[in-house]
Amino acid sequence: xxxxxxxxxxDWAALAGIGRDEASGGYRRYAWTGADLQLRAWFAxxxxxRGMTCEQDRNGNLWAWWGDRGPGAVVTGSHLxxxxxxxxxxxxxxxxxxxxxxxxxxxxxxxxARPVAVACFADEEGARFGVACVGSRLLTGVLDPDAARGxxxxxxxxxxxxxxxxxxxxxxxxxxEPALDRIGAFVELHIEQGRALDAPVGIATGIWPxxxxxxxxxxxxxxxxxxxxxxxxxxxxxxxxxxxxxxxAAGRAGALATFGKIAVVPNGxxxxxxxxxxxxxxxxxxxxxxxxxxxxxxxAASASAxxxxxxxxxxxxxxxxxxxxxxxxxxxxAAAAGGLPAxxxxxxxDAGILSARVPTAMLFVRNxxxxxxxxxxxxxxxxxVTGIQALGAVLEELACR
Ligand code: GLV
Ligand code: MN
Ligand code: MN
Numbered sequence: 001x002x003x004x005x006x007x008x009x010x011d012w013a014a015l016a017g018i019g020r021d022e023a024s025g026g027y028r029r030y031a032w033t034g035a036d037l038q039l040r041a042w043f044a045x046x047x048x049x050r051g052m053t054c055e056q057d058r059n060g061n062l063w064a065w066w067g068d069r070g071p072g073a074v075v076t077g078s079h080l081x082x083x084x085x086x087x088x089x090x091x092x093x094x095x096x097x098x099x100x101x102x103x104x105x106x107x108x109x110x111x112x113a114r115p116v117a118v119a120c121f122a123d124e125e126g127a128r129f130g131v132a133c134v135g136s137r138l139l140t141g142v143l144d145p146d147a148a149r150g151x152x153x154x155x156x157x158x159x160x161x162x163x164x165x166x167x168x169x170x171x172x173x174x175x176x177e178p179a180l181d182r183i184g185a186f187v188e189l190h191i192e193q194g195r196a197l198d199a200p201v202g203i204a205t206g207i208w209p210x211x212x213x214x215x216x217x218x219x220x221x222x223x224x225x226x227x228x229x230x231x232x233x234x235x236x237x238x239x240x241x242x243x244x245x246x247x248x249a250a251g252r253a254g255a256l257a258t259f260g261k262i263a264v265v266p267n268g269x270x271x272x273x274x275x276x277x278x279x280x281x282x283x284x285x286x287x288x289x290x291x292x293x294x295x296x297x298x299x300a301a302s303a304s305a306x307x308x309x310x311x312x313x314x315x316x317x318x319x320x321x322x323x324x325x326x327x328x329x330x331x332x333x334a335a336a337a338g339g340l341p342a343x344x345x346x347x348x349x350d351a352g353i354l355s356a357r358v359p360t361a362m363l364f365v366r367n368x369x370x371x372x373x374x375x376x377x378x379x380x381x382x383x384x385v386t387g388i389q390a391l392g393a394v395l396e397e398l399a400c401r
Pocket of ligand 1: 346
């Protein structure tokens with residue numbers, strides 16, 4: 001085993017138990033929960049072990065600095081939070097790879113001419129409060145801090161309350177121009193989340209535009225055994241119609257549409273529901289297609305709701321425009337890594353948010369099954385190590401020359 005293989009095996013195992021649900025085998029690493037605090041402590045410890053200075057910025061993002069914090073910094077990293085029952089690699093692989101790539105550089109005596117940082121962005125998945133990439137959106141000023149503070153989780157707890165309970169200060173959240181000004185380049189390493197990469201490591205060309213919408217359907221609760229079908233105002237019916245319409249609209253347009261989360265009130269087997277909320281995720285190769293698909297789904301929801309005397313409201317919860325990563329930086333990254341296959345992705349990343357403000361590129365590590373956002377997500381250790389080595393070569397090229 002090489003030193004990097006050993007270190008990867010050791011540090012990966014140390015992360016494995018945090019926030020893992022024994023029954024599903026998946027991760028429940030939600031923003032500002034106990035699991036998140038353990039992950040933040042793990043990050044601070046990784047920095048401490050390497051003599052790196054660790055800081056939490058005003059938006060809850062973590063930064064570990066190799067050398068003094070300063071302008072022209074080469075930053076790598078990703079996120080540590082997860083979707084419900086998420087896999088081990090989505091996010092953490094990029095954070096740990098940053099630390100292990102720095103170990104590689106130090107081992108071969110490479111010394112940075114510019115500051116280098118490993119970053120961990122807060123609440124990338126938005127699993128708890130609904131909006132994805134909260135930390136990087138706040139940092140770059142595309143999420144209003146008041147709106148962020150008021151976001152509520154499924155139990156009605158606001159983000160501000162959750163941060164305070166975790167010892168953070170929500171009042172400080174705001175766009176962070178000094179932090180952005182320090183970044184000369186950002187390179188995020190991430191597991192690939194489909195089956196599009198047939199080599200150990202690849203480079204991302206861009207990210208499809210995508211967003212989240214909430215469908216609120218309001219009808220009337222009633223008895224399942226005594227309410228004639230004609231007398232019902234059942235919101236489950238327009239919900240079902242809308243799910244099918246989403247599938248059809250996306251299929252016709254070459255887009256993707258998913259209803260992965262639903263809340264039913266009162267959620268009783270023998271009651272016609274009074275309310276159904278469904279969360280819709282739509283992604284498309286371009287923004288015109290995305291807009292058209294969402295409009296078609298919204299129209300289907302309205303028509304079906306009217307037919308069943310149900311009230312409907314569709315509201316946007318988060319939106320990310322399409323991203324093309326920085327060509328010059330991506331060419332340099334690919335060359336430093338010895339030449340890489342290039343591919344786009346439909347998955348969202350903090351790199352996509354940062355790319356609006358700083359030169360950004362992404363490395364992908366092969367996903368042999370293509371499964372992600374699932375406990376079954378997997379990458380071969382050998383591919384992860386190849387990714388770490390590629391990231392090491394990239395950091396050396398960008399920071400040490
Ligand atoms: C994040 O992983 C997303 O693509 O939603
Ligand atoms: Mn994810
Ligand atoms: Mn991710």
